[in-house]
Amino acid sequence: MKGLENIHKIVVLGLGRSGVGAAVLAQKHGFDVFVSDGGGGGSAFAKALQEKDISYETGGHSMDKILQADLVVKSPGIPDTVEVIKKIHEAGIQIVSEIEFASRFTEETLIAITGSNGKTTVTSFTGHMLREAGLELTVGGNIGESFAAQVAEGSAQYRVLEVSSFQLDGIDTFKPHIAVLLNITPDHLDRYDYKFENYIASKMRIAMNQDENDYLIYNADDPVIVEAIKKRKIKSRLVPFSLERKLDYGCYLEDNNITITLDNNTISMSTDHLTIKGRHNTANAMAASTTAKLLQIRKETIRQSMQSFQGVEHRLENVLKINKVQYINDSKATNVNATYFALESMEQPTVWIVGGVDKGNDYSELYSLVNRKVKAIVCLGTDNSRIVEAFGNCVEQMVETSSMEDAVRVAYKLSEAGDNVLLSPACASFDLFENYEDRGRQFKNAVRGL
Template sequence: MKNIVVLGAGESGLGAAMLARQKDYAVFVSDAGQISSARKAEMERLEIAFEEGKHSEEKILSADLIIKSPGISPKAELVVKASLAGIPIIDELEFAFDYSKGKVIAITGTNGKTTTTLLTYHLMKEAGLDVGLAGNVGKSWAGQLLTTDHEWWVIECSSFQIDGFVDFKPAIAILCNITPDHLDRYDYKIENYIDSKFGIFKNMMSEDRAILFVEDRLTLQGLDKTNIGASTLWISGSSVQKAGAWTDEKMLSFAVTDQSVHVSVDSLSIKGKHNLLNALFAGSAALIAGVNEMELEKGFQTFKNAPHRMELIREMDGVKFINDSKGTNVEATAYALASYGNPLIWIAGGVDKGNDYSVLAPLVANVKSLICLGKDNEKLKKAFAEEIADIRETQDIAEAVNWGQELGESGDVVLLSPACASFDLFKNYEDRGMQFRVAVENLKPKAIA
């Protein structure tokens, strides 16, 4: 009997442990933190051995296979020791892949991958295809395979998860874009991050489809030293593609199957230039999977995006309050700023990840106030001191929202798009977004003078 150790008892770890147990492996789960009572109860029910608050090195290093949480760095001391000992270390998605007969649509990218994943799944589900959703969004793939398999699986893949792939092979793989992010994980070398993203294509063959963004500089850089075995399709925000999809900002046009498909941009429920690209990626995958033109347009109309992504919370006194808390890097915030021609009150800041704010300078002409929300705002203030007349700071999101209301006039937008991580003041970007929502919902209309 093969001994499997699962490092980390989060959503993916528990799912992997449960599937391994079902397949009659000897399973041991180790988590350096505390495991929730619900997860402990589930493991006890299934007679899965586990530990919390520590890693028992001797037991872990006796494993035949380690399934590692993507959040655990490959540079962690115990992981390095296991690697040197020759123990295979994989991701939960790699483990689950062997137990599904379904075709995989794998989606990665620095920005837009969650929206593209959810939209692809929605388009296929609404068209009546047998499709599941897994990966970096939704429930553990391994956990779902305990009871259900699907003809298709739409799977969001982070670079951390891709690093744990060995045999994982999508039928369709999408790389939305590459911009500098998580470089602390990749020795601060963008080349290493690019290599990680391109790992999603490594097992693909000629009958498979790879979909990439033709205007993305770092994607093109990655292609200089990577040979993709799959048939390649290109997405463009400006130019007609012989094989792929493109937009003139009035129509979405697809040349990915035998038929040309055209859908009005007005049919999209999500707005912004970046969402046109997300729709081109998702629509291309859906059409390849068997969705027809009519079903595609209907799906675009009925899609509702995940929270914290340019989400309209409320319009009051003619001022719109937009939650883009998922905008945790400069490029994501650039998309948000470019999506509005209105005067903006921009709420930004948090844990700076080595940001280069200069790329945002051309996009802040319509920002009349910048509210810095973070413990250390000096870099952010200095970056926009010449461009934005009114810059103020707070560590209280309710105060930031109240200032937004005070400063806002009918037609303005109050935009939370931090360009930074959230961990100085919040648990995560979801916590930041939820606190923003609560603060906005607690606002009272301005008194009429």
């Protein structure tokens, strides 16, 4: 365990996926653990801690307990400006992110992927390629299970991680063997003093601990990344990819062929059979296949993986961006717990499409998330009374609909540039649809028809 020799008491701030994962990992290795959440905390997460007999609190922070910690593991959603963080800093207690904490328990090969857009697809795509090659791996981080939870569950050959700027802000020794930097566009600037350069610096932290034995795969078409690399002393080997120009080293696109040249070894593959469409997905495929090539995966396996990867359908699936509004299909969320994860991941004001066949749902665990993240609710079902009753006081705008076309049309009118429109029903689908897949497909068709 690197850097944990004199650590006995660990406090985890934030009762979410990353917080629960960090707490479970800490307990597994014999640390005295306490979890503190200033909000309501999700009941699913609280239950997970109860099952492990881990002490926790919600609805506020007991500073006397927190300041007894030797180390604090902070949820990425908690900004450094809040009072509890200031007091911990004043007390001289080290604060790290969950990915930093988890990395101290493993010597396994880490592949970390970040970017303002596309990181979920590239993370999933990379995981798909490695699985097709028969490698032992986990895929997680900012998607799916937390890194800490995966480390706690057992060993793996490779850890493929989606990492956000918020997670990277809290690293100290986190060192991926392969780092992937997809793009950097202005995002989350409220967390970075409204200074783009601070956000850029945060993203660039992915490479800060790499050495000459490691690799940084980066988008050579992104001027922000190119300039940021020039300004920094990056020790890892730079591996560019480009849709725009031919490269002697790295990965480029020419005549619908992806060509990868590494250490005088060149492979070329047609994009004609790439199942995820669009120029941005070609770039995503290039990033994933370059990662696979660095790991010595055969060309035939990479090619077959490119043909068989279907994206991440019905699970926080980015459908389209229309008038700077992102439409997201999470139709697979047929219960409150799944929708909790979806709403938790929303980083922009969200118009939420919810409803269907209520299975006796307890919506109370969603209240704090809805209050913070949802600007308007579109009810979609034959009977929306439970939704109206549960959330009527949480948002200013709530509209009832009984068809997907109507729901999407209303969401379009309620949203504005910079928003998300999220279909995450929290209910079964069989009042208006055959199943959740049918519901998701109808959502995508309605969005495309706008």
